Amino acid sequence: MTVTITVNGTQHTHSVEPRLLLIHYLREHLSLTGSHIGCETSLCGACTVELNGKAVKSCSIFAVQCNGAQVTTIEGLATGDRLHRVQEAFWNEHGAQCGFCTPGMVMVSKQILDRNPDPTEAEIRHGLEGNLCRCTGYQHIVKAVQAAARVRA
Amino acid sequence: MIPQQFEYSAPKSLAEALALIADGGKPLSGGMSLIPMMKLRLAAPDRVVDLARIAELSYIREQAGSIHIGATTTHHEVESSAVIRAKCPLLAETASFIGDVQVRNLGTIGGSVAHADPSADYPAALQALEAKIVIKGAASERTVSADDFFVDTFTTALEPGEIVTEVIVPVEAASTGTSYQKLLQPASGFAIVGVAARIQKSGGKITLARVGVTGLSNRAFRAAATEQALTSGTAVQAAADVVAQAIDANSDLYASAEFRAHLAAVYAARAIDAAIRRTS
Ligand SMILES: Cc1cc2nc3c(=O)[nH]c(=O)nc-3n(C[C@H](O)[C@H](O)[C@H](O)COP(=O)(O)OP(=O)(O)OC[C@H]3O[C@@H](n4cnc5c(N)ncnc54)[C@H](O)[C@@H]3O)c2cc1C
Ligand code: FES
């Protein structure tokens, strides 16, 4: 089946099998390897991307379901050399250790702040529930989201 | 984890989708249950019919004392809907506890009820709300109560070729207090037990009690003994203690049947107490 998907502002058209998952489309067809495969079972959130402005786990959606859609991956957040404020905050607050979970953490943190510019700590933790981190203990990730919120405020 | 091959179609109209499903197509909504199952090859449909592009299945409408919710309305749309938050807060609260942000962005109310996971959250609320489920097939249409809809583990009143098109919940009286309380499985977020309570009071007495329970047994159910105890003046904890009475409780690695029954009483008391505090 032929799909046309706009990824990070660039439109792509490919012929794909219906069973191709979005994460494999991004990583293997477009060589966008920023989104990671952590669990493959929809639990870890490392594969999180934005689909028409909504954070989704790209290991749990087929590329054909995204035909005609706009997808943003971690590669699409920075503007030239200028990092997105959430990326900048993860950098400043040590929100990453090994970095494996970070692309997903950044994408879901962006969603949290897009919907709620000034979240409480409890709201941030509720928003991060679908993303696992084996390194940080989450403390610095929560601080990064709080710092990113202050940048806009 | 790569699913087995299948043919995919994404019809734009309900009539077209129903024809494809009557012909053996498997409905796909948010994919938050079906796709993980396809990846594990626990499900291997030959033909998948994506309902997500059918505009006529996505809506939230208030009409004559009820709120009608189209099947493909996502959990996020339910939790953030101004109408549902104001007029059926129990459903909005329940939706906000489902899975995580990403799951709520894609998962739908129609898919959740059709899947009938015994630990799913919506069924507890829909039982407490005495909700109705609208079912359509290529040549049929019927409306069933939530109690008749949820038959058994992963088993509903749906016949082959039929889909859920709508869920109908009542507009809550402003004086009603409601609450959903769950203990979540830390990995998946599903309810080990979840209890939805609706309470109305008058002159210091409980005049209406509805208690829906999920996670405890093969299907979500209304705890009739607890409801009766509450309206006959029994104290909250004593009423909650009979919530698992005559129920064959589930047992798994995380919680034995005995522990689940205990948890059900604890969470029932919490939900009922919170609902009472929210009455006016
Ligand atoms: C990580 C994770 C955590 C989760 N945590 C929770 C949780 O805490 N609580 C909870 O309740 N749920 C949870 N879920 C499940 C989630 O709520 C699903 O969205 C829901 O169970 C299925 O809805 P769906 O729209 O995704 O359906 P799909 O996955 O698309 O379909 C599910 C099943 O229903 C059928 N179907 C779909 N739509 C219809 C329809 N309109 N009519 C008839 N049949 C239909 C499909 O053929 C399939 O058999 C979780 C899921 C994941 C991946
Ligand atoms: S790889 Fe998608 S949720 Fe873990």
Ligand code: FES
């Ligand atoms: S930084 Fe290593 S998993 Fe999160």
